[in-house]
Amino acid sequence: MIRLRDARPNEFQSLSALCLRSKAVWGYDDAFMLACRSELTLCADDLKSTNVQVAERDAIAVGLAQVKVIDTDADLLKLFVEPALLRSGVGRLLFAWATTRARSLGAVRMSIEADPGAAPFYERMGARHLGFARSKSIPGRMLPRLQMELTG
Numbered sequence: 001m002i003r004l005r006d007a008r009p010n011e012f013q014s015l016s017a018l019c020l021r022s023k024a025v026w027g028y029d030d031a032f033m034l035a036c037r038s039e040l041t042l043c044a045d046d047l048k049s050t051n052v053q054v055a056e057r058d059a060i061a062v063g064l065a066q067v068k069v070i071d072t073d074a075d076l077l078k079l080f081v082e083p084a085l086l087r088s089g090v091g092r093l094l095f096a097w098a099t100t101r102a103r104s105l106g107a108v109r110m111s112i113e114a115d116p117g118a119a120p121f122y123e124r125m126g127a128r129h130l131g132f133a134r135s136k137s138i139p140g141r142m143l144p145r146l147q148m149e150l151t152g
C-alpha cells in the first residue's frame with residue numbers, strides 16, 4: 001500500500017540518495033552519476049520554493065516528485081522511484097499528484113526534461129514530445145523535452 005505525503009525538512013539527504021539510486025537504474029557510469037549529483041540533490045530551500053511529495057510504503061520513502069510553478073507554467077523537476085519498486089504504479093501516483101498540484105496552483109501546462117529512458121513513461125501518462133533540451137549536468141547531452149497539458 002503506497003501513501004503520499006509532503007516531504008519533511010529533515011529528509012533531504014535521504015531523498016537525494018533515493019534520486020541517485022533511482023537515476024542509476026539506466027546503467028550510467030560513475031563519472032556520469034557524479035556529474036548529475038548536484039542536479040539530483042535536494043536542499044532545505046527546495047521545500048520553500050517548490051512542492052515536494054514523497055511516496056512511502058510501510059513508512060519508508062520509495063519515491064518522490066518535485067514540481068515548481070511560476071504563473072501558468074509548471075516544471076516537473078524530479079520524479080524518482082526506488083529501483084526495487086519500478087513498474088508497480090508509484091510513478092503514476094506521483095505523476096498524478098504533480099499534475100493535480102500544478103493545476104491547483106494555476107498552471108495550465110507542465111514541462112518535463114526527461115531522462116531518455118523515462119520519456120516513454122511520460123508519453124504513457126499523456127505528455128507530448130516537443131523536442132530536445134540541453135542537459136544541465138552533462139555538456140552536449142540532449143534530453144527529450146515533453147509537455148503535459150493541464151487544461152480540459
Ligand SMILES: CC(C)(COP(=O)(O)OP(=O)(O)OC[C@H]1O[C@@H](n2cnc3c(N)ncnc32)[C@H](O)[C@@H]1OP(=O)(O)O)[C@@H](O)C(=O)NCCC(=O)NCCS
Binds near residue numbers: 022089118121
Ligand atoms: C520513470 C519512472 C518514474 C516510472 O515510474 P514507475 O513507478 O516505474 O511507473 P509505473 O509503474 O507507475 O508505470 C505507469 C505506466 O507506465 C509504463 N512505464 C513505466 N516506465 C516505463 C518506461 N521506462 N518505458 C515505457 N513504459 C513505462 C508502465 O508499464 C505503466 O503502463 P500501464 O499504463 O500499461 O500500466 C521510473 O522508471 C523511475 O524512477 N526511473 C528512474 C529515474 C528516472 O529516470 N526518473 C525520471 C527522471 S526524468
